[in-house]
Amino acid sequence: MGKAIGIDLGTTYSVAAIVENRRVHIIQNAEGDRLTPSVYAENADGRIMVGAIARNQASVNPNRTVSSVKRLMGSNARIPVNGRSLSPQEISAHILRKIKVDARRQLGEDISQAVITVPAYFSDAQRRATQEAGKMAGFEIMRIISEPTAAALAYGMNRSDIQHILVWDLGGGTFDVSILEVGDGLFHVRAVNGNTRLGGDDWDARLISHLKQQILHIHDLDIESNACAFQQVKEACERVKRELSVQNESHIFLPLTSGPHHDAIEIEMTISRDVFENLTQDLLNMLIPPTRQALEDAALTPADMDRVILVGGATRMPAVRYLVETLFQQSPDTHLNPDEVVAMGAAIQAGVLNGSVRDVILIDVTPLSLGIETQGGLFTRLISRNTTIPVSAERIFTNAEDNQTVMDFNVLQGEREMAGDNISLGSFELTDIPMLPRGKAHVEVMFEIDVNGILQVSAQELHTGESAGIKIDAVHLLSGDQIDQAVAEAAVHAETDIQRRREIETSIQTNRLIQAAETLLFGTVHRLSKASRREIHMAISAAKTALVSGQFEAMIQTAQGLTIVLNRL
Ligand code: ADP
Ligand code: MG
Numbered sequence: 287m288g289k290a291i292g293i294d295l296g297t298t299y300s301v302a303a304i305v306e307n308r309r310v311h312i313i314q315n316a317e318g319d320r321l322t323p324s325v326y327a328e329n330a331d332g333r334i335m336v337g338a339i340a341r342n343q344a345s346v347n348p349n350r351t352v353s354s355v356k357r358l359m360g361s362n363a364r365i366p367v368n369g370r371s372l373s374p375q376e377i378s379a380h381i382l383r384k385i386k387v388d389a390r391r392q393l394g395e396d397i398s399q400a401v402i403t404v405p406a407y408f409s410d411a412q413r414r415a416t417q418e419a420g421k422m423a424g425f426e427i428m429r430i431i432s433e434p435t436a437a438a439l440a441y442g443m444n445r446s447d448i449q450h451i452l453v454w455d456l457g458g459g460t461f462d463v464s465i466l467e468v469g470d471g472l473f474h475v476r477a478v479n480g481n482t483r484l485g486g487d488d489w490d491a492r493l494i495s496h497l498k499q500q501i502l503h504i505h506d507l508d509i510e511s512n513a514c515a516f517q518q519v520k521e522a523c524e525r526v527k528r529e530l531s532v533q534n535e536s537h538i539f540l541p542l543t544s545g546p547h548h549d550a551i552e553i554e555m556t557i558s559r560d561v562f563e564n565l566t567q568d569l570l571n572m573l574i575p576p577t578r579q580a581l582e583d584a585a586l587t588p589a590d591m592d593r594v595i596l597v598g599g600a601t602r603m604p605a606v607r608y609l610v611e612t613l614f615q616q617s618p619d620t621h622l623n624p625d626e627v628v629a630m631g632a633a634i635q636a637g638v639l640n641g642s643v644r645d646v647i648l649i650d651v652t653p654l655s656l657g658i659e660t661q662g663g664l665f666t667r668l669i670s671r672n673t674t675i676p677v678s679a680e681r682i683f684t685n686a687e688d689n690q691t692v693m694d695f696n697v698l699q700g701e702r703e704m705a706g707d708n709i710s711l712g713s714f715e716l717t718d719i720p721m722l723p724r725g726k727a728h729v730e731v732m733f734e735i736d737v738n739g740i741l742q743v744s745a746q747e748l749h750t751g752e753s754a755g756i757k758i759d760a761v762h763l764l765s766g767d768q769i770d771q772a773v774a775e776a777a778v779h780a781e782t783d784i785q786r787r788r789e790i791e792t793s794i795q796t797n798r799l800i801q802a803a804e805t806l807l808f809g810t811v812h813r814l815s816k817a818s819r820r821e822i823h824m825a826i827s828a829a830k831t832a833l834v835s836g837q838f839e840a841m842i843q844t845a846q847g848l849t850i851v852l853n854r855l
Contacts, residue, residue, distance in 0.1 A: 290399035290428060290640040291389055292436070292632025295378060295416065297356040298458025298487065299599070300324050301626055302385045303633035304393065305643050310440070310630045311737065312674065315388040320677070321599075321625060322384065326377045327351040328368050336384040345517040352377050354459055357482070359419075360412030375419040382423035400425040401636040403628050406432040406464045407478045428639045434464035435473045436631025437597045440622055443468050450476075450590050454577070454610060454618070455597035457625075459485040461573060463580040465591075477584035479576040484569070486527070486600030492565040493523035497538075497555070503855075505551050507542070515542045519553075529681070530559045531602045532667055534791055537684065539728060554725075556798065563605050570605055577613060594618040599625035621651070621672040630674075651675065653769045656733060656741065659696040659705035661686045662790035668733045671701065671773075678734040682748070685727040691719045693729060697743050697756065701776030703783035709772075714756040716745045725798070789838050796845045800829050803848055806855075818855060825851045 291313065294301045299321040302313040312320045317338055327340035328350045335343070344351045350367055355377040364371035382402075389397045402425075404416050413430045420427040434453035443451060448469030455462040462480040466473055497519055498509050509515045522538050529536035540553040563570075581587060594610060596618045601607065602625075610618050622630065637643030651674050657667040660683065668679045685693065693716045700708025719727050728748040735741050744755030776783070803826050807819060814822070825848045832840035 288399060288640070289393065289395065289397055290401070290636035290642070291385075291397050292629050292634070292636045293382065293385060293400050293402045293420075294433070294436070294626075294629035294632060295356065295382065295402055295404075295419075296324055296457060296628075297354050297460055298324060298485070299625060300381055300385060301629035302389055303626070303629040304389075304397075305633050305637035308643075310633050310674075311676070312626050312629065313385075313389050313392050314676065315384070316391060318678070322381070322388075323353075324356065324381050325351065325353045326355070326367075326380050330368075332368055334380065336380050342517070342521070345513045345520065357459075360409060360415040375415050375422060378416070378419035379422035382420055382425065386423055386425065398424070398426050399428050399636065399640060401429050401431060401632045401639065402427060403431055403433045403436045403632050405460070405462055405478075406434050406475050407462070407480075408432075428636060431632065431635055432464075432473075432475065433462070433597065433628045434466055434475070434595075436628045436635065437595050438466055438468055438473065439631035439634050440627045441593075441595060441619055443593065449592040450584075450586060452580075452591045452594045452614070453597055454594060454601065455480075456573070456600040456606060457485050457598040458487050458600070459483070461485060461576065461598075463577050465580055465584040465586065476586070477580045479580035479583065481572065481576055484572055486598075488569050489527055489562075489566050489600065489603070490520070490523045492569070493526055493557070493562065494520055496557075496561075496565055497523060497553075500555065501553060505553070507551065509542075512542075518542060526557055527562070527603070530557070530562050531604060532670065534559050534788070535795065537682070539682070539684075556795070558795070559604070566605075570609055573606070573609060574613070588614045591616070595627075596620050596624050597627055623674055626674065652677070652735065654699045654709075654772055655701055656697070656699050656711075656735075658731060658743075659698060661794055663705050664787060664790055665698055665700065665703055665705045665708055668731065669735070675735045675739060676737050678732065680730055680732040683729050683731055684725045685719065685722060685729075686724060688724045689721040690724075690727070691721060692717050693719060693745070695731070695743065695745055695754075695756075697741075697758065700772055702779060703787040707775075707779070707783075711741070711758045712756050714743075714745075714754050716747065716752065716754040718750065718752045719747050720749055724801070789841075792838060792841045792845065793833060793836075796829055796833050796841050796848075799845055799848045799852070800826055800833070803829075803852060806852070814855070821851050 291302050291304045301321055303310055304313055314320055315322045322337045323341040325340040327335045352365055355374050358374040363374060402416055402420055404413055417427045417430055437453050438451055451466045451468050453464045460482050461484045464475055465477045467476050501507055501509055509519050518540055522540055526536040535556050535558045538555045542551050542553060591614055594614050634643060651672045652669055655667045655671045656669045657665055660666040668681055669677055696713045697711045698705055698708040699711055702708050729745050730748055731745045733743055741758040744753055746753035803822050807822050829844040829848050832844040
């Protein structure tokens, strides 16, 4: 019996999964990623690129790059690339072919059978086009199933009594609400609604225009006139958005390849979650009407929903989760990765169809969050609890002190906000960091957990390439009771912990702002008027006073004051 995989052929990202030994797991692609951008491109010579490499060159080669082709599936559209014209099926087939080739490489054997998912509202023509794309890629398509159905399958919801389930899917470019009636192995879609022009990309776009203004202001560079710079900023913005889903601020450091006179310029900026949420508040509000309409069409109320499932990478944003909680007065199901859950459901369906899945499927997840200790004794998560393994995550950290040549890394596991309250799994140090002012060294920390639960942590200084690391194989050694206890304790202390974290983060942030303001004041690059200088001076000393007093509210106020003064320049 050959293996069969499940494929979520998404508008922005595609994902493949498989059931092996009663476990569902995501199949990593050739680049080592779990998600493959649904982007197709050709270079001038007709060489084909699919996935991350296609996406990363999109702004510099827009005429030969095709993204979001899913929107055109089932239409007669022809897409011109390099003087030829391709059908949406052909482009999708290229994406599926990469998935097939990567799966063979990863699984060590050719995969011929697949289940592919499509949105619940896809028509027959759109489903047929998807099937055709699968065949062109060399797959035997076992079935085309709806995305919300796949998500419900992954959550094992077909095994219970009849339930009403609401699947809320915010992807990169689309928002879909589906109401399902599920039970006894049957899925019935009662209503669908959404917005085919609203997704995570719109949240990115807000950050991009925010940065565009700042860069224009500070460096006199219009990033939109420079395709390379624009691409870098675009990528940075998506990363910032992702980071702000797990932390309160995100740091941007971008050495742009060319400035107005083809000289190198460095963009450095910190963006807080508050600023991001303000920039995107109206997008969030746009999620409400389609949700209400779907409920109305199904003649159901929020209280009738037995479960709410979150799907789509963009539902990781805390503001989105909070909105769902408010609308439904219940916590949504989120313990499976929202951008992977559809592929997992498709894999389970594939396993059922080829006979390899007969009973309950296990899904291996990290029992507790993993991260490192950062400035102020805070616990900074890199991998959150309940993430399916294998998984990898990386983040860039900077030096907290001037001329710091050694950085200590304490690897921790737990749910508390302070490092000291979590379990230390081991530590290591990175030496030979070049002497640089605070915030100028850039160290990339990488966490990788393999299929066997072995954690490898490494840190690399990006200027010198100097690296160090540690291997930990005890990640899974905690008993179920210990895990429950850790989670329960975190819940008990949640409020005080978060307050503590905010205080520390605020003081770090205030300090940083003071430094930035002083650099500006004493730097020679900026010619400031006397009035501006005085204003900055006053804002700095107010912030310093607040910092010394240790009073939280005062820190917030003076930091805001300082930000306003700096932004007005
Ligand atoms: P698709 O549109 O193909 O269904 P996904 O479900 O993978 O795509 O969602 C992709 C969107 O989710 C992108 O806009 C991506 O930036 C966003 N996203 C992924 N991870 C996060 C995160 N941690 N926080 C916020 N947004 C995220
Ligand atoms: Mg999707």
